[in-house]
Amino acid sequence: MKITEHLKNAKKTVFSFEILPPLKGQSLNELMEGISPLMEFNPPFVDVTYHREEFIYKKHPNGLLEKVSTKKRPGTVGICAAIMNRFQVDAVPHLLCGGFTKEETENALIDLNFIGVDNVLALRGDAPKTEGRFEPEKDGHHFASELVEQIIRMNNGKYLHEETETSFHTDFCVGVAGYPEKHFEAPSLKFDLNYLKDKIDKGAEYIVTQMFFDNQKFFEFEQKVREAGINVPIIPGLKPITTLGQITMLPRTFFLDLPDALTDELIKCKTNAEVKEVGIAWAIEQSKELIAAGVPSLHFYTMSKADATYKIAKEVF
Numbered sequence: 001m002k003i004t005e006h007l008k009n010a011k012k013t014v015f016s017f018e019i020l021p022p023l024k025g026q027s028l029n030e031l032m033e034g035i036s037p038l039m040e041f042n043p044p045f046v047d048v049t050y051h052r053e054e055f056i057y058k059k060h061p062n063g064l065l066e067k068v069s070t071k072k073r074p075g076t077v078g079i080c081a082a083i084m085n086r087f088q089v090d091a092v093p094h095l096l097c098g099g100f101t102k103e104e105t106e107n108a109l110i111d112l113n114f115i116g117v118d119n120v121l122a123l124r125g126d127a128p129k130t131e132g133r134f135e136p137e138k139d140g141h142h143f144a145s146e147l148v149e150q151i152i153r154m155n156n157g158k159y160l161h162e163e164t165e166t167s168f169h170t171d172f173c174v175g176v177a178g179y180p181e182k183h184f185e186a187p188s189l190k191f192d193l194n195y196l197k198d199k200i201d202k203g204a205e206y207i208v209t210q211m212f213f214d215n216q217k218f219f220e221f222e223q224k225v226r227e228a229g230i231n232v233p234i235i236p237g238l239k240p241i242t243t244l245g246q247i248t249m250l251p252r253t254f255f256l257d258l259p260d261a262l263t264d265e266l267i268k269c270k271t272n273a274e275v276k277e278v279g280i281a282w283a284i285e286q287s288k289e290l291i292a293a294g295v296p297s298l299h300f301y302t303m304s305k306a307d308a309t310y311k312i313a314k315e316v317f
């Protein structure tokens with residue numbers, strides 16, 4: 001079922017969450033067992049991230065270094081199939097521009113359709129860690145809006161090579177990313193919102209936000225999105241802080257601020273266990289306020305560690 005239908009049918013804010021595929025070489029069992037308790041809160045959908053290739057340097061016996069491309073977390077499509085099969089919930093794969101030609105995108109979408117996926121989150125992706133800036137594949141998409149366009153064209157029965165005869169068309173519901181604290185490359189929030197609107201105008205039907213820790217920033221973002229003429233559901237993304245390292249890693253990686261009231265509590269913590277308690281309590285307060293404000297879903301970034309999200313959901317759902 002489409003995310004938009006799930007949200008429309010829901011009488012109240014629904015619980016949803018995102019997981020990462022396990023590192024290559026690990027089995028899926030631990031992840032599946034880990035998220036199993038979260039099914040108690042009836043998530044209508046679970047997002048599965050996509051991880052593009054990274055470059056590593058292999059040292060040869062003669063001392064020369066070879067640049068090798070590898071995917072550390074493959075398996076997004078397989079995990080989607082496994083989740084739908086085991087838990088009877090919708091799985092939402094993330095689909096990137098980066099690393100894909102248009103032809104590969106088309107083929108990936110056909111696979112997703114064949115396994116029964118009804119929704120995709122269309123994203124540009126970032127540059128591989130060792131590269132400075134995002135570069136599309138030759139004949140790939142530069143921005144998420146172009147990927148949205150391709151998916152919608154397929155929904156209208158238009159494949160890349162117009163000669164493909166089709167009596168069948170896909171019917172994906174497309175979500176896109178939004179940034180309450182603006183995307184790091186955008187010169188201003190207004191600039192970023194113009195392109196968020198572009199993604200919606202091209203056919204995306206809902207927005208999932210980057211994580212944020214200050215609800216006021218979300219509410220201001222939501223108001224500006226509405227003022228920009230965007231009327232689709234906006235799903236806030238939440239992440240409980242669980243380790244000391246995340247206090248600096250999250251702002252560095254995701255270009256966001258932690259509010260003073262939160263950092264004041266976090267810096268008093270001596271252990272990860274203490275940090276986790278503070279992080280969970282903060283996320284519970286955030287969740288309660290967002291639910292009271294009537295958000296359609298709370299979407300948790302679990303980083304595939306479900307226990308903190310379980311404690312929050314137990315309090316608020």
Ligand SMILES: Cc1cc2nc3c(=O)[nH]c(=O)nc-3n(C[C@H](O)[C@H](O)[C@H](O)COP(=O)(O)OP(=O)(O)OC[C@H]3O[C@@H](n4cnc5c(N)ncnc54)[C@H](O)[C@@H]3O)c2cc1C
Nearest residue numbers: 049050094123124125143144177183185186192195208210
């Ligand atoms: C909910 C969520 C889930 C995510 N999941 C993943 C994942 O699974 N895997 C992963 O690798 N990454 C993921 N990301 C990270 C995402 O790929 C990066 O943030 C990426 O840098 C931007 O992706 P986007 O889809 O927002 O890009 P876009 O919407 O394409 O925007 C990228 C930048 O370009 C600007 N822009 C857009 N269109 C134009 C235009 N026509 N001309 C000029 N400028 C333009 C925008 O303002 C923005 O600054 C996720 C992010 C979010 C919020």
